[in-house]
Amino acid sequence: MEQFLLSGLAIGAIYALVAVGFVVIHNVTGIINFAQGEFAMCGAMTAAALAAAAVPLPLALLAGVALSALVGLVTWYAALRGAANSSLVVQIIITIGASIALRGIALLVFGSSPKSVPAFSQGSALTLGAATLAPQQLWVLGIVIVLMALLWLLFERTRLGGALLAAAMDRQAARLMGIDPLAMGAFSFVLAAALAGIAGVTVAPITLATYNMGLALGLKGFVAAILGGISSVPGAVIGGLLLGIVESVGSGLLPSGSKDAIAFVVLIAVLFARPEGLFGHRAQRV
Amino acid sequence: MATVRNACSAIAVALLIAVPFLHNGYLTGLLVVVAIDALAATGLGLLVGAAGEVSLAQAAFMGIGAYATALLAGHGWNAWLAIIGAGAVVVALAAVVGYPTLRLRGHYLTLATLGLGIIVFVALNEASPLTGGPSGYGDYPSLRIGALRLSGDVPFYVLAWLCVALAVIGGAALRASWRGRALRAISASEVAAASVGVSVRARKLEAFVLSAVAASLAGSIYAFYVGFISPTSFGFEQSVFLLVMVVLGGAETATGPVFGSLLFVIANEVLQALGSHLFPSTAQSAVAALQIVAFGIVLIVVMRLLPRGVAGAWLEKVAR
Numbered sequence: 001m002e003q004f005l006l007s008g009l010a011i012g013a014i015y016a017l018v019a020v021g022f023v024v025i026h027n028v029t030g031i032i033n034f035a036q037g038e039f040a041m042c043g044a045m046t047a048a049a050l051a052a053a054a055v056p057l058p059l060a061l062l063a064g065v066a067l068s069a070l071v072g073l074v075t076w077y078a079a080l081r082g083a084a085n086s087s088l089v090v091q092i093i094i095t096i097g098a099s100i101a102l103r104g105i106a107l108l109v110f111g112s113s114p115k116s117v118p119a120f121s122q123g124s125a126l127t128l129g130a131a132t133l134a135p136q137q138l139w140v141l142g143i144v145i146v147l148m149a150l151l152w153l154l155f156e157r158t159r160l161g162g163a164l165l166a167a168a169m170d171r172q173a174a175r176l177m178g179i180d181p182l183a184m185g186a187f188s189f190v191l192a193a194a195l196a197g198i199a200g201v202t203v204a205p206i207t208l209a210t211y212n213m214g215l216a217l218g219l220k221g222f223v224a225a226i227l228g229g230i231s232s233v234p235g236a237v238i239g240g241l242l243l244g245i246v247e248s249v250g251s252g253l254l255p256s257g258s259k260d261a262i263a264f265v266v267l268i269a270v271l272f273a274r275p276e277g278l279f280g281h282r283a284q285r286v
Numbered sequence: 287m288a289t290v291r292n293a294c295s296a297i298a299v300a301l302l303i304a305v306p307f308l309h310n311g312y313l314t315g316l317l318v319v320v321a322i323d324a325l326a327a328t329g330l331g332l333l334v335g336a337a338g339e340v341s342l343a344q345a346a347f348m349g350i351g352a353y354a355t356a357l358l359a360g361h362g363w364n365a366w367l368a369i370i371g372a373g374a375v376v377v378a379l380a381a382v383v384g385y386p387t388l389r390l391r392g393h394y395l396t397l398a399t400l401g402l403g404i405i406v407f408v409a410l411n412e413a414s415p416l417t418g419g420p421s422g423y424g425d426y427p428s429l430r431i432g433a434l435r436l437s438g439d440v441p442f443y444v445l446a447w448l449c450v451a452l453a454v455i456g457g458a459a460l461r462a463s464w465r466g467r468a469l470r471a472i473s474a475s476e477v478a479a480a481s482v483g484v485s486v487r488a489r490k491l492e493a494f495v496l497s498a499v500a501a502s503l504a505g506s507i508y509a510f511y512v513g514f515i516s517p518t519s520f521g522f523e524q525s526v527f528l529l530v531m532v533v534l535g536g537a538e539t540a541t542g543p544v545f546g547s548l549l550f551v552i553a554n555e556v557l558q559a560l561g562s563h564l565f566p567s568t569a570q571s572a573v574a575a576l577q578i579v580a581f582g583i584v585l586i587v588v589m590r591l592l593p594r595g596v597a598g599a600w601l602e603k604v605a606r
Contacts, residue, residue, distance in 0.1 A: 032393035034400070079586045089473075090589050092340050092396050093533060097585025100526050104578030112571055215522060219401055226397075260408055264401035271386040271394060 002131035004249045010137035011206075012244020013144040017199035018221025019228065019236035020151070021192030027168035027231055028181075028188035029084065034095040035075060036196055037218020038102040043068035043197030044209035045106050048115035057118055065197040071102065072193020076186050084185060099214070106211040117204035136205045143202055147195070148237060155233075164188065196221075216260055220247075223267045229277030239278065290604050295541060302447055306440045314439040318511060320551050321446035322504045327531040327543035328453045329500025334529075335537025336461055337493040338473025339388070343399035344528045346406035347376050347498040349520025351505025353410060353417055356515055360426035369506040373499055380498035381491065388490040391476055395494070403522050410517035422516030429510040442511040449507065450544060453500055457540035460496075469493060523578060530581045533588050536595020545597035553584070 018036060025033045047064030051057055079098050083091055120139045125132040133141075154161035166174040167184035175181060199217070200209070207213070224243045228235025246266060251259040270277065306314055330344045354372035359365045379402075387398040411420050418424075429436040436442065460466055468489045471479040480486050509515050527550065534553075535546020557580055561573030592599040 032397070034396070079590070082590060086589075086593070087338070088391070088393065089334065089338050089340055090593055092393055093529065094586050094589050096340070096342070096396075096526060096529065097582045097589070099582070100523065101579050101582025101586070104575045104580075104582060107575035108572060108579065215400075216404065219397070219404065222397055223401075226394075261405045264398075264405050267398060267401055268383065268386060271390065271398065275386070275390050275394075 001249075002129055004252045005245055006128065006131045006133055007137065008245035008248030009241055010133070010140045010244070011203070011248060012224075012241040013140050014199045014203045014217075014240070015220045015224045015243050016237040016240025017144060017147065017195045017202075018217055019224035019240045020233055021195045022221055022225040023228075023231060023233055023236045024164075024188045024195075025192045026225075028164060029080070029185045031080060031091050031095065032222075033189075033192065034092065034218065035099040035102060035214075036192065036221060037214035037216070038099050038106075039068045039072055039075075039193040039196035039214075040200030040203075040217050041106060041209070041211065041214035042071045042102060042200070044117065044200035044204040044213065045110045045115065045211065047201040048117045048204060048209040049110055051117055052115065057120070060117075061120075061201045064201045065194055068197025068200065069190050069194040072189040072196075073186060075102075075193075076189035080189075081182060081185065084182060099218075103211055103214065110211060112211060114208040114210045115204075116208055117201065119205040120202075134206075136202075140202050140206075143198065144237075147198065151233065160187070164191075216263075220263045223263045223270075226267065227270055227277055229279045232277075232279055235277060235279040242278075291539075291541070291601055294601065298545075306443055311439060314443050316551065318439055318442050318446050320547050321443070321450050322508050322511070323528065323531060323550070324450050324544045324547035325446065325453055325504040325507070326501040327528050327535070327547050328450065328457055328540065329497035329504075330528050331532045331535070331537045331540070331543035331546075332457050332460065332500075333493050333497040334532050335539070335542070336466055336469040336473070337490050338469075339490060339494065340396045340529065341399040341494065341497065342396055342522070342525045342529070343383070343402040343406070344497070344501050345520045345522070345524035346399075346403040347380065347501035348505035348508065348524070349406055349410060349515075349517065350376050350379065351502030352509040352515045352520070353423065353505075354502075355506040356423055356426040356509045357416065360423075365427065365429045365510065369503065372506055373502045376498050376502035377495055380495045384491045384494040385487075388494060389487050399525075400522075403525050407517055407521050410520065417517075420517060422514055424514035426509075428513065436510065442507065446507050446511070449503060453503075454540045454544060461540060465489060465492065526585075527581060530585055532595075533585055534596050536598030538594055538598060542595050542597055546595065549596060553580075 018040060021036050021039070022033065025031055043064040046067045047060045050060035050063055075098050079094050080091065083094055119136045121135050123135045125134050126138060155165055163174070163179045164184055164187060166177060167179055167181050171181045174184070220243060221240070224240035225236045227239030227243060228237070243263060243266060247259065247262045250262045302317070305317055326344055326348055330341060333339050333341055351372045354375045355368045358368035358371050363371065383398050383402055384395065387394045410417050413419070436445065468479065468484045471482070471484055472486050472489060476486050508519070531546035531550045532543045533546070534549045535544065536542035554577065557577050558573060561576045564576070565572035588596060
């Protein structure tokens, strides 16, 4: 049981990173970005390909994250900036288009076989009571904690983060204060894509990287974000950790093929019982 | 506008009636597949165009329709009853997914149907004692009318296009009815629609269930036409391709998705030829990848430049 909890916490930390990206984009632009999981995939595949080409691991990881951020920026400018005021349906379809275009490009460039990324460090597993944590799982947890601290600093202590929050709270008022909502949109995509890229390269040593890893990762990040109330960054983090734990414990009890179904069941249950999420404000209900 | 549209539709119908008499097996077979896709796309078009919601489970509903039909027919049901039984299964599933998600605006249905699509794909692969798993299922009888056994391209050509015609007429009637007006009011503003007494959730749920039923029927016809089904025909990408058809043709009219399906298959044939020309050595997977990239970009470009669809925009231009 402790083992399931700890493994769940580690994988949940990955979902949390993807979920935070959803929340940041959603808050700043109102867009639900169905390409979020593909941002993570781009980073993981790039890092895997570079690592396989004998590029030093830290450099490969950095390049993967940088490419994710770049893909996020390009997605914003090429696909979504001009549709910032379009209807929800148009925006949803555009991000779906971006999502499968990225999948296709990855399939074209990297092929369909799974690729491995070496673990960030060797060494023995950490034993906590009856459970053990592999070094890579420790890396995941450490990276997520550091990133959350950095995000807190960004939002609470820098002008850029403040501008982002202002644009998220009220686009019109932010514009009156000299903040360009479209520039903030670009920044939110870069930030979200970089977070997803970090999630991708960090999880790849555990799960392998494939061109279609983005679909499930995106869905789970999404479920985590809704669990946390879709507009709250701390909520998304807790939602991700909870989902990871539920999934880990559930897949220990249920047959292995049902692992991906757990996130979906959680989603339907949350929408049934508490659509505003565990911590969110009441969602618009009509 | 209306006369041009009617003229185009009349020409299209005349051409469709002429096709079986050409005795061109390739063309007839291709157009059976177009009709099956058009049927599912017509359903999705109703959801996107009238209700303003996007589903990513349309291929999954096709898959459930196909598998449920095949399994029921394979276990001794009358084939036509099996089609109805499969429809009932899909209605129940769509209601369970739609009921909690459609009380919320916008992206929740897309998200839930994305999840549903993934699960159905996994389930079809994993439940191998029942479905045959990744290697597929083909152990079911063929469709009969009395003693007449339906097989080959022409009978299914007639059956599938008749179903498309019925779906388009039904869809047009629904859009023109008070339900259609209610749905348009909802997609403009749910709050405003609710404030004038529209039952937002009931109307959206109806549109979603109907769209799923169209997909289920398309899946049933597919199962009997091909005689063998496997999960790969009903994955996430197929759902996106159905969305591409809707977007290409334009979702504002009932006929739009049908034209979209025709445009899609033409674009697809061009892409296949182009792909095997560009990547002669790596062949199939590169062509598939090229197809995914191209249709992803098509979705973005069409939504940005011609949100009423290529067919819709062209009709407007001709009519002017």
